[in-house]
Amino acid sequence: MAFDVNTNSLEQYWLPFTRNQDFKKDPRIITKASGVYMTDHKGGTVIDGSSGLFCSPAGHCHPKIIEAVHQVMQDLTYVAPFGTAHPLSFALAEQISRLLPENFNHVFFVNSGSEAIDTALKMVMAYHSSMGENRSRFVSRERAYHGVNIGGVSLAGLVNNRKTFQSVMPNVAMMRHTWDADELMVRGQPQRGVELADDLQRMCDTYGGETIAACFVEPVAGSTGILAPPVDYLERLREICDANGILLVFDEVITGFGRIGGKFAADVFGVTPDIMTIAKALTNGSIPMGAVATSDHVHDVISDKSAPGAIEFFHGYTYSGHPAACAAGLAALSIYEDDGLYDRAAEMSPYFLDSVFQLKDHPMVKDIRGIGMAAGVELHDKGGQAQIDLFWNGMHVKFTGNTGILAPMFISEESHIDEMMEKLTKTLDGLV
Structure with missing residues (x-):
């Protein structure tokens, strides 16, 4: 689709997480995308180094997803999810459950990762209410990102996300983050830092474990720049939660x-949590959708202990389980399995991480963290400028502060990784 910035107004659209005044002076507009590449409004080719926002491992505009959505829209454009349903919602919930830990057989559909987190918060509250427990405190972690709705912002450990809105849920305590300034350039899980999980035990000792409802963690902290958990860290959190009756919630929206x-x-x-939130790659980024999956125990407590005749979980969204989103999700999950993309990601990871860590001695680079098909390249400064310069050098990378987060599509070839590294190196050289 063509777009002329000289004839189309840029005033009405308020971009999220963007300094709009600067953007409108130098707009970066995508008009087309296919596979690992996008086209900007000037006709330039841009390789996608972050899978959009970690959403599209199978590549942009996958024809099987387009066809699946087109087909369902011939029969269903909308079904009210309160008291009615459609076949694809059951089919997708079943397919998701097959991918989850053995005792995760219940899926609640939402429209984003942010909605998934706030839904998980309400599930936690409903669970403890059903158990007759008066638990009102939540534990999260510094440098955490759990979306932008009120609950998620309250759980956030990123200062800029919290500072305007943090007073809404003051009953959130923060564990320390797991980044170690004395252990840089870590590939995979850090060997040090398991003791940081004992922050949760300290909070149990301080506030009383019986007052803490849940501990929310990203297994790998994503938006802050890829912080993998120290060895045995998640296991220790699970032990402390079990000992104190605390629910463990994994935010797997990125992972x-x-x-x-x-x-x-x-x-x-x-490590198996009690609740998991998912989104992003659920539909390969094609249509907004997220989900909250619960263990059988959590679901059954909420369901079985509800008042006779009452709605078990009084919550939902107008577009929960939308037919088009379910069709996209079913197609995406089929592609991941049929095309072997899970295995391909694991196989491509060593080449990708080898390539990224070659930047460790670059004068602009402060630290690199990487695991799987995700890496954070933290610069000493100029992160904002790096993101813009990268785009005009032909590469999209999502930055948080001074950290660029690389998350290639699983369909990437080694040549695509090489191209990304060439463009990233060129951009960093220009910032020295």
């Missing part, structure tokens, strides 16, 4: 569907 070397982080690290 889900193959990003770090297995279908989900719960598989990779061998």
Whole structure:
């Protein structure tokens, strides 16, 4: 689709997480995409180094997803999800459950990762209410990102996300983050840092474990720049939660569907939470959708202990389980399995990480962290300028502060990784 910035107004659209005044002086507009490449409004080719926002491991505009959505829209454009349903919602929930830990057989559909987190918060509250427990405190972590709705912002450990809105849920305590300034350039899990999980035990000792409802963690902290958990860290959190009756919630919005070397982080690290949030790659980024999956125990407590005749979980969204989104999700999951993309991601990871860590001695680079098909390249400064310069050098990378987050599509060839590294190196050289 053509777009002329000289004849089309840029004033009405308020871009998210963007300094709009600067953007409108130098707009970066995508008009077409296919596979690993996008086209900007000037006709330039841009390789996608972050799978959009970690959404599209199978590549942009996959024909099987387009066809699946087209077909369902011939019969269903909308079904009200309160009290009615459609066949694809059941089919997708079943397919998701097959990918999850053995006792995860219940899926609640939402429209984004942010909605998934706020839904998980309400599930936690409903669970403890059903158990007759008065738990009102939540534990999260510094440098965490859990979306932008009120609950997620309250759980966030990124200062800029919290500072305007943080007073809404003041009953959130923060564990320390796991980045170690004395252990840089870590590939995979850090060997040091398991003791940081004892922050949760300290909070149990301080506030009383019986007051803490849940501990929310990203198994790999994504938006802050790829922080893998120290060895045995997640296992220790699980132990503390079990000992104190605390629910453990994994935010797998980024890590889900193959990003770090297995279908989900719960598989990779061998730790099973009580609740999982998923989104992004669920539909390969084609249509907004997220989900919250729960263990049978959590679901059954909420369901079985509800008042007779009452709605078990009084929550939902107008577009929960939308037919087009379900069709996209079913097609995406089929592609991941049929095309062997989970295995391909694991096989491509060594080449990708070898390539990224070649930047470790670059004068602009402060630190690199990487696991699976995700890496954070932290610069000493100029992160904002690096993101813009990269785009005009033909590469999209999502930056948080001074950290560029590389997350190639699973369909990438070694030549695509090489191209990304060439463009990234050229851009960093220009910033020295």
